Amino acid sequence: MNNKDVLNVTSEIGRLKTVLLHRPGEEVENLTPDLMERLLFDDIPYLKIARQEHDAFAKILKDNGVEVLYLEELAAEAIEDKEVRERFIEQFLDEGKVMGKGLRKALKEYFTTMGNKELIDKMMAGVRKTELKEDKEESLSDMMSSDYPFVLDPMPNLYFTRDPFATIGTGITLNHMRTETRNRETIFAKYIFENHPRFKDAEVPMWFNRDEDTSLEGGDELILTDKVLAVGISQRTDAASLEKLARNIFNDGQTFETILAFDIPKSRAFMHLDTVFTMIDHDKFTIHPGIEGPLTVFSIRKGENGELNISKEEDVLENILAKYLELDKVTLIRCAGGDTIDSAREQWNDGSNTLAIAPGEVIVYSRNHVTNKLLEEAGIKLHIMPSSELSRGRGGPRCMSMPLLREKA
Structure with a gap:
C-alpha cells in the first residue's frame, strides 16, 4: 500500500x-489531587x-x-500476533520501570488474563497495587512497603x-x-x-x-x-x-x-x-x-x-x-x-x-x-x-x- x-x-x-x-x-479516574502535578493535570475531569x-x-x-479511528482500537489490533504482543508487554514494563522480578512476574500473569483490547485499556488506565492478587505479597514485599498507589502509572493525557x-x-x-x-x-x-x-x-x-x-x-x-x-x-x-x-x-x-x-x-x-x-x-x-x-x-x-x-x-x-x-x-x-x-x-x-x-x-x-x-x-x-x-x-x-x-x- x-x-x-x-x-x-x-x-x-x-x-x-x-x-x-x-x-x-x-x-x-486514576487522577488524585496528590498526583495531578506529576501527571500534568490542573483538575480532575x-x-x-x-x-x-x-x-x-x-x-x-x-x-x-x-473517518474516526481510535488509538486504543488500533493498538489492540496491532498486537494480534502472539510474539508481537509478548514483545509489546516486555517493552511496556521496561518503559514503566518495572524491574523487580516478583512484580514483573505478577503483572505479566495479570496481563495474560486479558484480551488485547482489555490489555491496552488497562495499560492506559494504569495498575493500582490493590489490583494484584494478595498471594503475590511475598514476592512483592518491596512494592507493598511503598505508599505510592500504582505499580504502573495512568496516562490521563x-x-x-x-x-x-x-x-x-x-x-x-x-x-x-x-x-x-x-x-x-x-x-x-x-x-x-x-x-x-x-x-x-x-x-x-x-x-x-x-x-x-x-x-x-x-x-x-x-x-x-x-x-x-x-x-x-x-x-x-x-x-x-x-x-x-x-x-x-x-x-x-x-x-x-x-x-x-x-x-x-x-x-x-x-x-x-x-x-x-x-x-x-x-x-x-x-x-x-x-x-x-x-x-x-x-x-x-x-x-x-x-x-x-x-x-x-x-x-x-x-x-x-x-x-x-x-x-x-x-x-x-x-x-x-x-x-x-x-x-x-x-x-x-x-x-x-x-x-x-x-x-x-x-x-x-x-x-x-x-x-x-x-x-x-x-x-x-x-x-x-x-x-x-x-x-x-x-x-x-x-x-x-x-x-x-x-x-x-
Missing part, C-alpha cells in the same frame, strides 16, 4: 478525511461527562464525513492525541516527549505503525523518532501549506529537535520548502504553539494576544551539503505570515478580542485551539463564547462541542485530534 493512501497531510485546513482520537478511559463530550466531538466529525506523534506530509514524527509521564504514550503509535495491517506495509517515513535525546511534541507542529511548516520552540519542544526534523524532511524530497520556528514563552500557559495559535482559513488565524509582543520567528530552508539556512525574521507576525503564505495580508483573530479578563479566561480554556475540518470551518469549545462570536463575525463556520470536563485537561479540539488524511487545501 502506498503511504499516501494512509497518511497525507499538507495543510491545517484541507478537508479532513481521517482522524485519530482516544476516548477518555479509566486513566482519568468527571469521566462520565468527559466521555459524553468526547462522543459529541466524534459525532461532529462523523456527521461531516470524517492520552486523549490529547496530537502530541505523541504528528503526521507531516506522507510521514510522521514519532515524538520524544518532554516529560517521563508522557513519553510512554508514544509506544502505542510505535507498535501501530510497525504492526497494524493498515500501516505496516506502507513504509511510512519517520522524520523524528522516539529514541532521540531531545524533545518534540505534536502540539508544536503546524502545517501551514504544502510548502511551509510552523514549529514552536516551547516548554515542550527543543530547538535541536526542530533541526533534526528539518534535515529529515528536506532530504526526503517532500514539498515543504520552509520551516518557521516560533520561539514562544517557556511556560505552561504557552505550553505548545497550538495553544496560542491555530490556522482556521487560508488567511485567518486565531491567536493569544500574549505572544504577539515577545515572539521571535526564524525561517529555516534547505542549504547545501545537508546544511540549513537559518535567518531571523525582523517583522510583525502578520507580515511574516503573509510573506510565506504568499498573501497580501492575513487576519489574526485575538482570543476574546484581547480583552484582559475574557482573553485570559478563554485562553485558559483553549479559545485559540481550534480544529479545522475544512477551510473556514472549525470545531470549537462551547465555553469560549466571546471568541466564538468573533469567529462567526469573521465569517468562520463553527461546530460547537460541549466542553465542561474535557477542558479541565488544558487542551482543545486540535489537541484532541491527530489528522491522518486531509484533502489538499
